Amino acid sequence: MGKIKGVVVVDTERCKGCNLCVVACPLKVLALAKEVNLKGYNYAQQVLEDTCTGCTSCAVVCPDGCLTVYRTKVE
DSSP: OOEEEEEEEEOTTTOOOOOHHHHHOTTOOEEEEEEEOTTSOEEEEEOOTTTOOOOOHHHHHOTTOOEEEEEEEEO
């Protein structure tokens, strides 16, 4: 059985920095960036590259649908 690796892609210009995805992540993969987007919000970003399992908890709680989670099987 292969291991699943996930990657979170954030639409940084739509993200309002509500922090719900950061709190929802069981593995603490996401954090708010120090930088701001064009609207002046600190956006979410993936800070731990190889830790995400692709559980999609972050994408489910995002009120604006800014997160897309991709999963790949690693042998």
